Amino acid sequence: MLTETDLRNGLTTKRFGRKIFTFDSIDSTNACAKALAGCWAAEGTVVLAEYQTAGRGRLGRSWHSNPGDNLTFTVILRPSLTPSSVNILPLFTAVAVADAIESYCGVKTDCKWPNDLLVRNRKVAGILLEGSFKQEMVEYVVIGIGLNVNQEQFPPEIAPRATSLRIASGAPVDRPKLFREIMTTIEQQYDRLTVEGYDSIIPRWLARSVIIGKKIEVSQDGTVLGGVVRGIGAEGSLLLDTGEGVRSLVAGDVTILEFEHASRD
DSSP: OOOHHHHHHTTOSSSTTSSSEEEEEESSSHHHHHHHHHTTOOOTTEEEEEEETHHHHOGGGGGOTTTTSSEEEEEEEOOOGGGGGGHHHHHHHHHHHHHHHHHHHHHEEEEEETTTEEEEEEEEEEEEEEEEEEEEEEEEEEEEEEESSOOOOOOTGGGGGGGGGGHHSOOOOOOHHHHHHHHHHOOOOOHHHHHHHHGGGHHHHHTTTTTTTTTEEEEEEEEEEEEEEEEEOOSEEEOOOOOOOOEESSSOEEEEEEEOOOOOO
């Protein structure tokens, strides 16, 4: 089991990861982080678990992760944002984690709207954001990150679409060192956002995107929309050209119908 000492040894951040709650098993790191945030835990506080009995992905899906192989943790943020702008944070998190992966592992990592990280067109990480709002402002946000690090076998139903950093790099990955790299990158880029503005993350996310200009289907509230992705809105929405106009979507489950890599202009 990873301990707070393992994770913080050599950590140089000022806020992120300075307080870490570690668990061998817990229901959900997001649920625990929300409880802590409601009691005014500091921004940058982390909840990490080797195993989640009720781990969740987006749209109520379960999140499965082999104990001892991966990184599953949640970070508390207290950004100065309105609720309508909060959807920019999964994009920010995706870029920060992708940068950390490439810096530490040398594995090229792409972003898929709204919350996935891909390596060679297979999912390596997912992000789940939940928040609390008060008086038209964000009180806190918890961002759950599930990252496949050293797992080499996946359940048959997801095996064709999943991968890990170990599979991609061909070597085992030191989880504490990778965690510290992620904390460092998140803190640096979060501080940068407060200076440059939250919409400054969009060009960096677009540079890693695999869906711009692609034909996709979006499942949303029991309906399926098809079209071509034209871009990302100022607050993180997906701009989808349906052939009858461009729609701005803030949530949905995306299937890429033509999955060649978009060029990185």
